Amino acid sequence: MRAMHISPEHPMLSAVVDDLATRGWSQQALFLPADLVRALAAECRRRHAEGELNPAGVGRGASQEVREAIRGDQIQWIDPGQADACDRYLEAMDCLRQAINRSLFLGLEDFECHFALYPPGAFYRRHLDRFRDDDRRSVSAVFYLNEDWQPQDGGQLRMFLADEVEHDVLPLAGSLVVFLSGDVPHEVLPAGRERLSLTGWFRRRGNEPF
Numbered sequence: 001m002r003a004m005h006i007s008p009e010h011p012m013l014s015a016v017v018d019d020l021a022t023r024g025w026s027q028q029a030l031f032l033p034a035d036l037v038r039a040l041a042a043e044c045r046r047r048h049a050e051g052e053l054n055p056a057g058v059g060r061g062a063s064q065e066v067r068e069a070i071r072g073d074q075i076q077w078i079d080p081g082q083a084d085a086c087d088r089y090l091e092a093m094d095c096l097r098q099a100i101n102r103s104l105f106l107g108l109e110d111f112e113c114h115f116a117l118y119p120p121g122a123f124y125r126r127h128l129d130r131f132r133d134d135d136r137r138s139v140s141a142v143f144y145l146n147e148d149w150q151p152q153d154g155g156q157l158r159m160f161l162a163d164e165v166e167h168d169v170l171p172l173a174g175s176l177v178v179f180l181s182g183d184v185p186h187e188v189l190p191a192g193r194e195r196l197s198l199t200g201w202f203r204r205r206g207n208e209p210f
């Protein structure tokens with residue numbers, strides 16, 4: 001059996017939970033080991049090379065449309081059983097889901113996530129990760145896969161926090177950012193080079209909108 005890198009008792013998980021409770025967001029460097037981060041980046045590049053990534057849409061359901069003036073990333077959703085690296089990522093995020101539920105009682109039921117690739121020049125305008133007609137997305141989690149990312153490469157995640165404070169995050173390999181989906185507006189600044197990530201949402205129980 002493969003060694004687990006993270007268990008529901010891992011101290012980094014309580015750090016995320018404490019940050020969420022006190023200020024609504026958290027940032028952790030080196031959330032997962034470098035070999036797993038490299039394997040996830042390779043899996044994302046492989047899917048891209050095989051044409052499996054598609055331009056991301058804006059909105060949900062029938063009203064979804066591709067609008068490159070709002071977001072220019074290409075995505076593919078992840079399902080269990082597709083690749084060992086993805087399964088290990090989903091296991092780690094399930095540990096985080098349990099840790100959040102134990103302390104914050106959000107009743108998070110599942111986690112949905114996709115690979116995202118921003119080609120050079122792509123960005124994602126300011127938005128909230130919550131659909132008008134579907135408020136099940138409660139906690140957002142973005143995990144970055146880019147080695148040697150420099151500030152001049154752009155592509156920062158900019159979060160708009162309370163009291164007009166802005167906080168920028170470099171999309172550096174191994175970094176995890178977690179925030180309350182309905183509370184933190186954010187944007188992705190234009191990336192100067194290809195930018196890879198895994199973006200996902202912990203969802204509460206709720207009724208499927210129609």
Ligand code: OGA
Nearest residue numbers: 124129142157188197199
């Ligand atoms: C998103 C998003 C942020 C990032 O996909 O909704 O805001 O840093 N991504 O990739």
Ligand code: MN
Nearest residue numbers: 127128129186
């Ligand atoms: Mn977002």
